[in-house]
Amino acid sequence: MNKLFFALMLFSIISCNEKAKQDTNKLMIPELIDSRAFNRDIQLTLQNGQHEFYPNIKSNTKGFNGHYLGPTIRFYKNESTRIRFTNKIGESTTVHGHGLHVEGKVDGGPHNKILPNQTWDIILPIKQEASTNWYHPHLMGKTAEHVHAGLAGLYIIEDDNSLKLPLPKTYGVDDIPLVIQDRDFTNGKMVDYSITEEENMQGKREGTLIVNGTVSPYVKVPKGWLRLRLLNGSNARIYDFHLKSKQPFYKIATEGGFLEEPIAITNLKMAPGERNEIMINMSNGQSKELMATFLPPERRMLSIGLTKKRVLEIRVDSSKVSNGTLPNKLNAIHTWKKEEATTTRIFELLTYWNDKGNAYAMDINGKSMNMTRIDEEVTKGEIEVWRIRAGSGMMDHPFHMHGTSFLIVSQNGKPPKPEDKGWKDVVIVNHRWTEIIVKFNFEATKKFPYMYHCHILEHEDLGMMGQFTVE
Ligand SMILES: [Cu+2]
Missing domain, CATH: 2.60.40.420 (Cupredoxins -  blue copper proteins)
Incomplete structure (x- = not known):
């Protein structure tokens, strides 16, 4: 009995200590680099770090200009910013601008490899509306590991509309x-x-x-x-x-x-x-x-x-x-009719199992990612419908494509809910069809094609990815 009481006491002391350790950390806010304040010329260095998730305990991490993650970069629509990514992590990687409507040559996909000690010097012309995007590595077979180590950061785009709206807009405060x-x-x-x-x-x-x-x-x-x-x-x-x-x-x-x-x-x-x-x-x-x-x-x-x-x-x-408020009206979204589409493409995300019941391969439409093969050729400026589903397995997959944003037409035969009617670049698909409508306005050549893939990074690394050109 005494032993039980002692054990219970010990347990409650430990739980109290655990509780005391929790919720004591002030949320870190990534440094804000406003492109205007930096004369639209930004240096980001990919480096190995030692981040302290817990006080005085160092973990092996990677970051941009720091130990873990990277600064938030603020861009403005219709302005171009030069970014120099210098790779000091001791191995090759890439930096993809996820959500950016930019040409394939500056998209940062698997073909834009940055070798160790090299600098990838690019200009990002921002033509799209206000949105929250992000940057992260996209090297063939290494994306999951590099993102996991801490290589990720935010790209925030502002435009006339976002600057005019009375929303809270003090970064890191409201x-x-x-x-x-x-x-x-x-x-x-x-x-x-x-x-x-x-x-x-x-x-x-x-x-x-x-x-x-x-x-x-x-x-x-x-x-x-x-x-x-x-x-x-x-x-x-x-x-x-x-x-x-x-x-x-x-x-x-x-x-x-x-x-x-x-x-x-x-x-x-x-x-x-x-x-x-x-x-x-x-x-x-x-x-x-x-x-x-x-x-x-x-x-x-x-x-x-x-x-x-x-x-x-x-x-x-x-x-x-906070002097920000919630406006009634935020945006005007111009959508296209399905009849305007010139092409319909089908994407089936497929899983294959070995005799132990483990997934040994994943691909799209029966084709595992191959950097020397172009899977789809899209005509610039044309409206397309893409039909996507998880063609095998019990998992849903977040499908992502580079170079643009799309609108959901239907999921499981139903129109999207009001909260899903915005511009997207990732959509969770299940075994029933998801239909999206999309237009690509920027060029992606054979040398620097865009990717479409599952955003479960392990699936992407396993080959659930394909390449397309826009010309
Ligand atoms: Cu997946």
């Missing part, structure tokens, strides 16, 4: 970026990337949430409206984000820009690569908790008893007030 990832730790040290045959099928899924490289973060915000820019920067995990109080919040933007109007939602599902902007009303001064349910990797799995973790504790500093 307009806060959240790069959400999952990592495993042993004694406070991040476990280096490795992947087993078993893990390949579901992709690398780990146990601890980190936000902007911060474990168990809190943030203090002014009273009033709060704008969060969410990026699911995880390798494979799909989350369902919600407030612990279950109260509604407003979705205002998808990957490629603002929705036409804010849509009240209580749950937000996000796959790797997806970005969404949300607004939360913090005017009653009470703290809120942003939570994430870890969604099951396969469709047949039950969605009861799922792991739920806190993403961020949002505390209010009542001495400060």
Whole structure:
């Protein structure tokens, strides 16, 4: 009896200590590099780092101009910015501008290899509307490992509309970026990337949430409206984000820009690569908790008893007030009719199993990624319909394409929900058809083609990717 009592006491002390360790870390905000303040000439150095996720414990990481992740770069529509990426990580990599409408030669796909100690010197002409995008490596077979080590950062685009809208827009104060990832730790040290045959099928899924490289973060915000820019920067995990109080919040933007109007939602599902902007009303001064349910990797799995973790504790500093508001009207989205499309393309994401039941190969339309083969040829400026589905297996896949944004026409035969009617570049597809409508306005030649692929990075590295030209 005494032993049991002692064990219980010990357990509760340990749990208390665990609790005390939690939520004590101030959310890190990546440094903001405004392209105008830097005369539209930016240097980013990819380097090996030693990031402290836990105090005084160094993990082996990589970052841009720092130990983990990279600065947020702010661009303006109709301005061009030069970026010099210098590779100091001791091995080759690339830096892809995910979500950017730019030509294949500056897209940063697998063909834009940056050798060790080399500098990739590019000019990014920004022609697209205000949106939250990101940059990360895209080297053939190495994307998952390089992103996992910390090579990722945000590209924020502003335009006349975004600057005019009365939204909160003080970076890091009432307009806060959240790069959400999952990592495993042993004694406070991040476990280096490795992947087993078993893990390949579901992709690398780990146990601890980190936000902007911060474990168990809190943030203090002014009273009033709060704008969060969410990026699911995880390798494979799909989350369902919600407030612990279950109260509604407003979705205002998808990957490629603002929705036409804010849509009240209580749950937000996000796959790797997806970005969404949300607004939360913090005017009653009470703290809120942003939570994430870890969604099951396969469709047949039950969605009861799922792991739920806190993403961020949002505390209010009542001495400060945000002057941003939630406008009724955000954007005008010009869509095309299906009849305007000149071409329809079919993409089936396929999985193959070995006799141990593990996925040994993944491809699209029966063709595994091959850098010397062009899979599709798109005509510049023409409207196309792409029909996409998971053709085998029980997993849903986040399908992504380079060089543009698209609109969802239908999923499972149904039109998209109001909150999914924005410009996107990643869409979660299941075994039923998803139809999107799309137009490519920039050139991607045979030498520097665009990619389409699954954004579960392990699937991409396994070959669930193809190449296309736009000419
Ligand atoms: Cu996939």
